[in-house]
Amino acid sequence: MMERSSYVKALIPITLLIWGMCFIGASAQSTSAYKELYEGIDATRIREAVEHLSSLGSRVCGYPGERKAAEWVKRKFEEIGLDELELLTVKDGKVGVEKVRELKFKVTTPIDKGASMELPGVGKSYKLYPMYPNLVRTPQLPPEGIEGRLIYAHSGKLSEFRKKDVKGSIVLLDFVTGSEWFNAPFLGASAVIFIEPEPKDMARWEAELKFLTTPIDIPRFWISRENALELLSLLHRNGEKPLVARLRCSMEWEEIEAKNIVGVIWGTDPGRKNQFIVLNAYYDSMSVVPSLAPGAEQANSIAILLELARLLKRMPLDRTVVFLATSGHCLGLRGVANFIRYWLDKEKEWQQVTAIEPNAQIPQLLAFIAIDISSRSPTFGVFYKAHFFDYTENIQWQFSDIGKFCREVAERIGFTFWFDAERYFVDGINPIKGKNWRTYLPGMLALESEVATVAGKTGIGFATVDDARPLVDTPHDLPTYVNFENVVRQARMLACMLYELINAPTSLLKLQLENNFSIVKGQLIWFDPEKSTTSVPDQPVKGAIACMRHTAVPKKTMMGVRTVLFDKVERLPLGKRTQIPYG
Known part of the structure; x- marks a missing residue:
């Protein structure tokens, strides 16, 4: 008689064989596609894309690097062979076609026009970089600048100011001060001038403490470590003799034009080619020092999107895939909000199209898929929500099957390439083993897919888990610190998973969600005793900055994404209102 242990051992290979045969039989076509996609991801291309984008200079909206990035992404889309987006439109009562490669939108952003420190007594000058504004108050200085004695207060603790004449001074501080730097203005x-820290001491959560959510007038600047060491040497040689410094800075809010870049692979199935899947990544960056925002970690996703476009272009796809590269991600998701607004406006226009041509083929936005990959973990997950809107979790059940579907696909990918899928993929939609989506995100994250979901579309995001993104939103977010091995591993698995989602059953992706997308409109008016005709404010304000606080979560920034929206208001006649598209 066979012993129990021998019986179990005999069953194991049989079970594995049956399991393997099930996978092979059910997904022979997928396995072939997996190999083409998984092995086709080019690690060198991803690295080169991240390095190139990081070398352009700051990619904060309105800065030269962001404009260069937009043109570079647009050129890459064209080189890959992505078509322009063609959508039906109505003009003069006739149906036509609107071709789109880029979608322009307005956004208000703080622009660094130059800052410096002069030491008149020694004939030296140093480059300074203004910090991110305290709400609407930038480090802008009067045209003549300000002058004061330069002192060094190390960590900013009160004890460091002992026997120092602080009033009216310009204080040089270590960057790693926590909130102790408040002592200087108090x-x-x-x-205050912050000294660039050693790379090992830089952290996003430290950087986030260097700007406030109230418009307090505290000019704050960053100085390179090299220049700071020279300054400290001068201070040391001067001893008790005052070293006078003069600061100048021009940093103003400006309304600038940004661009979303669009490319398309048209579907080949007559019955499904009008079902559109949007694959999205952003190309802008952010830093607490806006003019020093290399954004290497923030370039991973757009680098992956370009690889996906290159590979999927070779494959016949049933549905139409729209590749959307957005700007304005770091300014409260403004770019994706403007794309969703554009699409919703087109849906209204298509009602006119069908009235003129009842048989017209109207596009349907079946799913909006955001990619947000970082490098300090090899594992990513699928999410139906993140922290920016933090909308009700009562809709989770509608996304549940998508999470299960992705989990099953992950298992097939793992089986095909001989690795444990659970190590590299998590289901952030369903609470597997009691873990909900928040468990996997060590910090607050904003996903562009959240805007689509708010607008009643099926919005899902793929994001790296267990990564606090410590260098994001800092001047040290450089390619040197990116773990490209982790980025490539995620990209390979993600490519296979997206292929399956693009070809998934319509019933899986077509959800019944409410459209809560809205546009905030308003006027900035004040009471002018000489002009107001009533006892209430009625005069438009020129050049004011309207700000809308995002109240779902009381957090000023989410891993580089600002949660307060700004809009510069020029002199508007009564009745005309400033507009902020938003969910």
């Missing part, structure tokens, strides 16, 4: 300092 004691009367005119300005």
Whole structure:
């Protein structure tokens, strides 16, 4: 008689064989596609894309690097062979076709026009970089600048100011001060200059403490470590003799034009080619020092999107896939909000199209899929929500099957390439083993797919888990610190998973969600005793900055995404309102 242990051992290979045969029989076509996609992801291309984007300079909206990035992404889309987006439109009562490669939108952003420190007594000048504004208050200085004694207060603790004449001074501080830097302005300092820290000491959560959510007038600047060491040497040689510094800075809010870049692979199935799947990544960046925002980690997703476009272009796809590269991600998801607004406006226009041509083929936005990959973990997950809107979890059940579907696909990918899928993929939709989506995100994350979901579309995001993104939103977010091996591993698995989602049953992706997308409109008016005709404010304000606080979560920034929206208001006649598209 066979012993129990021998019986179990005999069953194991039989079970594995049956399991394998099930996978092979059910997904022979998928396995072939997996190999083409998984092995086709080019690690060198991803690295080169991240390095190139990081070398362009700051990619904060409105800065030269962001404009260069937009043109580069557009050129890459054309080189890959992505078509322009063609959508039906109505003009003069006739149906026509609107071709789109880029969608322009307005966004208000703080522009660094230059800052410096002069030491008149020694004839030296140093480059400074203004910090991100305290709400609407930038480090802007009067045209003549400000002047004061330069002092060094190390960590900013009160004990460091002992026997120092702080009132009216310009205080040089270590960057890693926590909130102790507040002591300088509390004691009367005119300005604060932070010294660039050693790379090992830089952290996003430290950087986030260097700007406020109230419009307090505290000019704050960043100085390179090299220049700071020279300054400290001068201070040391000067001893008790005052070293006078003069600061100048021009940093103003400006309304600039940004672009979303669009490319298309048209579906080949007559019955499904009008079902559109949007694959999305952003190309802008952010830093607490806006003019120093290399955004290497923030370039991973757009690098992956370009690889996906290159590979999927070779494959016949049933549905139409729209590749959307957005700007304005870091300014409250403004770019994707403007794309969703554009699409919703087109849906209204298509009602006119069908009235003129009842048989017209109207596009349907079946799913909006956002990619947000970072490098300090090899594992990513699928999410139906993140922290920016933090909308009700009562809709989770509608996304549940998508999470299960992705989990099963992950298992097939793991089986095909001989690795444990659970190590590299998590289902952030369904609470597997009691873990909900928040468990996997060590910090607050904003996903562009959240805007689509708010607008009643099926929005899902793929994001790296267990990664606090410590260098994001800092000047040290450089390619040197990116773990490209982790990025490539995620990209390979993601490519296979997206292929399956693009070809998934319509019933899986077509959800019944409410459209809560809205546009905030308003006027900035004040009471002018000389012009107001009533006892209430009625005069438009020129050049004011309207700000809308995002109240779902009381957090000023989410891993580089600002949660307060700004809009510069020019002199508007009564009745005309400033507009902020938003969910």
